[in-house]
Amino acid sequence: MSGGVLGVALRRIGVSLPLVFLVSVLVFVVLRLIPADPVAMSVPPNATRAEIEALRAEMGLTLPIHEQFWIWFAKAAGADFGKSIAFAQPVSRLIGQALPATIELVVVAAVFATIIGLAGGLLMYRVAGGRGEAASDLASTLIMSIPEFLWAIFFILLFGVALNILPFTGRLDAGITVGRITGFLLVDTLIQGRFGAFLNALSHLLLPSMSLALGTAPLLMRVLRSSLMEVGNEDYMMMARLRGFSERRVLVHHAFKNAFLPTLNLMGVQFSFLFGGTLLVEVIYSYPGLGSLMVQAVANTDLPVIQGVALVYAVAVLLINLGVDLAALMLNPKLRIAK
């Protein structure tokens, strides 16, 4: 049984690898359209033409584009994305510093989104047919119309500026430093037994992750509700009711279990959007993650960083989808036979 899961996992990885290659081709080609000259930004204004040409040759920009690509790709495969033009540091180091922060944010946001999405979906299903239906419908449409970066600004205004009860910049209060072990603050603070710092890091995560979760949850609610409605017609639901189970038990043990799978499939797509949503939310909360790095790199036209971060984003999305597919496979035996 688990062999089936493993086989599918390997097959999926086999499909993903060419995709990663094509993603890097796409990124490379698009960024070569740029009118700006990366060399012009790394030399002093009084550089001579000869100096510029020398640097151009040194950066490999005189080579044909496909050769440039192969050099870059061969190095990128070994996690060497070159050196940042603006920060004068290896791109891989910049990414290594930013990635744990973003993963931490995404994981906490995904937990919130799941809780809100599932609870909201069950609630919408329960009020369906009654007076609450129109209200819950309208509320979910309204919430769905608010993208995560507007939630982010709204939360800053409400909890940060007006009520002043939650922090909204960075990962920790100024003055608190945590030794770096894994880069995940929630993990590092616990390893070092510093609960004060742990709570501080958690409070910094609260607003950005809630913004992301509210941008993601409404669709989960809707899909869960409509799949609950679909399974509501099934014979086993009728049987469970006839056997005298309470409505709550029928809902949780029979309806929810079966209705969860479509929701899980959607989660894969939604969580990869959530990953993209971190971009602006991080900028708004001055949160030092991949998104902040990307936006800074875009502002500086820092090509090596843009390429590296874009590739990391794509790989992350592929991994999330792979994980969700495997989870679906383990939860639903039917899928194993079908393939």
Added chain:
Amino acid sequence: MSRSQPAAGQAGAVPAPRRRASLRPWRRAIVGGAIVATIMLVAIFAPLLAPYDPNEQDLLNQLLPPVWAGGNWDHPLGTDNLGRDTLSRLIYGSRVAMIVAVAAASGALVLGTALAIVAGYFGGIVDWIVSRLVELWLCFPPVVLSLILIVGFGVGLRNVILAIILVDWTRFCRVVRAEVLVVRRNDYIDAARLAGFSHWRTIRREVLPAVAPLILTILSLEMGIAVIVEAILSFVGMSVESTIPAWGVMIADARKDMYQAVWGLVLPILAIIVTVLGFNLLGDGLRRALDPKLRQRVIQ
């Protein structure tokens, strides 16, 4: 009472005359359409409606609050940090939002639907290529891909529209392709072919009308998404030129002064939310009204 058919119980309790019942599924679409139409009109007649030039600076009247928060009627919604009239900037900002919504969403529709129909109708190698292309595109979070494209193309209204088209065509392609695969299996498609219709004519006369309601729904939702993406891009300074007022730019500008002048930040946010809500209500309403399965539930 069975939970599975909630609308049935509702309609049963209040037996409405048939004529009114047939309008009910459209209610949501009508409200959404009205919101969208209003904003469209504001965008079209912006020069007539706006009391000031959106870029006119009045350095003696910086960061004025709106009239209900202690401001004056010279600037009903206040001014920004350069003393520019917020109302006028909001009105002109609707132009960028609407142009991007209409142009980018239509472009994505044409590109995505064309590929979807070709893939779904002909199948085989074409379908394989289009499906792999969609998979490739879905590797990127949409915001990241549009940002990369803008870096490649450079800023400006036309490039923003192009970037959104090149990112969001997959939304149409995925859904429409699945629908075309279903439509394709119908006997009337074979009948059309047997009657001597060319492929092109079969697509135009039989396949397109069958998927049109779906396309219309996605179009409306996509317009809302385009408004958001444009706001995101202009928020990070990667959208239109700085002389053109856009809601995302207004948010980015007002963020610096959020402690002194909160309304400058809240108003453009509300403008975006109302616009997107309008498109979502319209799209959602169209889906309910045009999808026979859903409609039955409401009318029953």
